[in-house]
Amino acid sequence: MQMNNVIAVWGNPNSGKTTISIKLAGELAKRKRNVIVIGCDVGTPVISTILPFKETKDQSFGKLLSAVQVTQESILKKLIPFADNKYLSILSYQHGENERTYAKYSKERVIDLFILLKHLADHIIIDCSSQFTNDIFSNAALELSDRVIRVISPDLKAMSYYDSVLTLMSERKYNVEKHYKILSNVKPEMPKDIIANKFGGIDSELPYAKELELQWLEARLFEDLVDKKSKSYSSEIKHIVDLVIADNKEKPNKVKQEKQSMKGLFKKRGEE
Numbered sequence: 001m002q003m004n005n006v007i008a009v010w011g012n013p014n015s016g017k018t019t020i021s022i023k024l025a026g027e028l029a030k031r032k033r034n035v036i037v038i039g040c041d042v043g044t045p046v047i048s049t050i051l052p053f054k055e056t057k058d059q060s061f062g063k064l065l066s067a068v069q070v071t072q073e074s075i076l077k078k079l080i081p082f083a084d085n086k087y088l089s090i091l092s093y094q095h096g097e098n099e100r101t102y103a104k105y106s107k108e109r110v111i112d113l114f115i116l117l118k119h120l121a122d123h124i125i126i127d128c129s130s131q132f133t134n135d136i137f138s139n140a141a142l143e144l145s146d147r148v149i150r151v152i153s154p155d156l157k158a159m160s161y162y163d164s165v166l167t168l169m170s171e172r173k174y175n176v177e178k179h180y181k182i183l184s185n186v187k188p189e190m191p192k193d194i195i196a197n198k199f200g201g202i203d204s205e206l207p208y209a210k211e212l213e214l215q216w217l218e219a220r221l222f223e224d225l226v227d228k229k230s231k232s233y234s235s236e237i238k239h240i241v242d243l244v245i246a247d248n249k250e251k252p253n254k255v256k257q258e259k260q261s262m263k264g265l266f267k268k269r270g271e272e
Contacts (some may be wrong), residue, residue: 005118007245008141010128011151012161016184018046019212020151020237021127022221027241029087033122034261036079038091040138041129042101045093047080052095052219056080060094065109065137066102072116082222086261089121110140123245130161133168143173147244150179152199154190159198180244182206204240209233 009021018039025035038061039046047056064070064078080090093101117124126145128138142148152158169176183205186192196202211227214220225234 005122006114006124006126006141006145006147008126008128008138008145008148009151010132010138010142010148011130011182011184012153012158012165013130015130015151015153015158016206017130017151018050018127019216019221020149020182020184020206021125022050023237024241024245025088025123025125026085026222026224027237028123028245029085031241032087032261034120035088035123035125036091036117036121037088038124038126038137039093040127040135040141042093042097042099042135043129043131045095045097046127047090047092048095050219050221051080051090054080056092056094060097060102061091062093062097062102064091065105065113070109070113070116072120075113075116075120084222088222105136107136107140110137111144114140114144132165142169148175148179149240149244150181151184152181152195152202154183154186154192154195156191159195162199180204180240182240204236206236207232 007024009017009024011017021037025037028035040061042062047054059078059080061078064074067074075091078091080092082088082090114124126138126141128141129135132138132142152162166176181199181201181203183192183195183202185208186205187208192202192205209225209227209230211225211230212233215223215225225231
């Protein structure tokens, strides 16, 4: 079975897309998989919410997309390495940027970037914008990714969002019927059964966890969940990684080679 190495995480506003993207990336990194998380939302750059005090220098996703030419070397220069995990890096718009900061780019640029990214990491997790019709990269990700994870809040506002948006995804290229559907941030009093029936069933359910909410508020999403009450959430994240991202064991080679981390790749490129 071939690994799903490009995963688009998409859903209604405030459904937990960024949180899920980071937790999936963290689980993969624990398994020594090189992971790049891409934040597509230029309206609210993800770096400002997950690493608000991180100095990003000139490492902007927007600048990369609007460059005259994109190469593996130019991608590496824009990646933001995560100091506490050598297998994980971030690609995001910078603090204070918006949709008018950079020139427009084409879908062809996105396709070229997809090809290059696949050679840089084992997995690319794309945190898509809910307003994908206004974002070329998110739109292309929903079409071109190996797997789309659709995140759904268990509330009526989410139902209203999907009633409107799914009609825009009727074209076969979006493969809506193959989306992996996650009900997110579920509390006991929420109408989860009604929501599940609305979407023809749910593939996974992520329960509400107070510890996770605090991590989000305090920009600590890259930390592990340690509270016993968060155990069911962590277990479900592992299950999603196993099931959706095809966590296959690599076939052993006659000569065992040590896997190079993202940090090692940054160092090697810098020496060239």
